[in-house]
Amino acid sequence: MMTWxxxxxxxxxxxxxxxxxxxxxxxCGAVVLFSGLVRDQFKPDTDNSTNVDRLQAxxxxxxPGMTERSITTIAEQAARRFDLRAVTIIHRxxxxxxxxxIVLVGIAAPxxxxxxxxxxxLMDYLKNEVPLWKKAHFHxxxxxxxxxxxxxxxxxxxxxxx
Amino acid sequence: xxxxxVTEVLFFASLREAMQIGNLKLTLTKPVEVKDLIxxxxxxxxxxxxxxxxxxxxxxxxxxxxxxxxxxxxxxxxALFPPVTGG
Numbered sequence: 001m002m003t004w005x006x007x008x009x010x011x012x013x014x015x016x017x018x019x020x021x022x023x024x025x026x027x028c029g030a031v032v033l034f035s036g037l038v039r040d041q042f043k044p045d046t047d048n049s050t051n052v053d054r055l056q057a058x059x060x061x062x063x064p065g066m067t068e069r070s071i072t073t074i075a076e077q078a079a080r081r082f083d084l085r086a087v088t089i090i091h092r093x094x095x096x097x098x099x100x101x102i103v104l105v106g107i108a109a110p111x112x113x114x115x116x117x118x119x120x121x122l123m124d125y126l127k128n129e130v131p132l133w134k135k136a137h138f139h140x141x142x143x144x145x146x147x148x149x150x151x152x153x154x155x156x157x158x159x160x161x162x
Numbered sequence: 163x164x165x166x167x168v169t170e171v172l173f174f175a176s177l178r179e180a181m182q183i184g185n186l187k188l189t190l191t192k193p194v195e196v197k198d199l200i201x202x203x204x205x206x207x208x209x210x211x212x213x214x215x216x217x218x219x220x221x222x223x224x225x226x227x228x229x230x231x232x233x234x235x236x237x238x239x240x241a242l243f244p245p246v247t248g249g
Contacts, residue, residue, distance in 0.1 A: 063174055063243070065225055066225035069225055070225075091248060091249075102249075103248070123249055127248060127249035128246065129227065130249075131243060131248075132247065132248025132249070133174060133175035133176075133244065133246060133247050133248070134247045134248070135175070144175055144176040145247045146245075146247070147244070147245030147246065147247050151249075152245075
């Protein structure tokens with residue numbers, strides 16, 4: 001069964017309503033949409049714990065060309081593992097203030113279990129295998145976000161053959 | 163006489179900032195392992211050496227993830243970068 005795959009890297013925002021409509025089809029009983037947002041986080045000042053620095057924005061850098069290619073590759077992997085009819089992945093780049101949408105993963109499948117699982121698998125791979133990097137801009141400073149061991153460990157559940 | 167093809171090395175994110183340069187072009191006369199290519203670049207300056215040794219590095223050869231033991235052919239495009247943090 002063919003899976004329609006639509007992957008984009010873009011600066012512009014995206015519309016959940018429009019993306020939902022492109023996923024809906026007659027042979028699918030389930031559409032799952034995940035959106036990742038820039039959340040409000042605080043960096044405690046080590047010298048004075050009452051003084052906290054608030055995140056202003058995340059800046060997303062990518063490797064043009066390889067990013068699109070690797071997102072398409074993970075979408076194809078998910079489509080081989082689960083029964084999916086359509087996959088949309090949109091990742092934004094550039095400077096994204098608090099509250100902005102960063103990423104969308106949308107899945108259309110005949111049944112919800114495949115749609116939920118594929119959405120989780122794709123987010124786990126997006127966090128580990130796609131050349132994208134976040135820089136956190138606080139009021140007073142900026143720093144590159146460190147990769148988390150928990151994100152790397154999350155890949156293991158998809159590595160054993162089903 | 164054959165001109166050796168140019169091998170391009172790209173740097174991203176915190177590594178790009180630490181290297182103070184986004185890419186280098188070099189001429190390889192024969193294939194080398196990624197780890198030896200990194201040592202060659204680190205040997206160019208104390209700044210490069212510090213940038214390349216103070217963090218975990220991932221590598222892509224021609225836009226495909228590779229390892230430190232992968233072979234780089236003259237003319238390949240290599241990318242070096244810290245662990246990714248998208249999503």
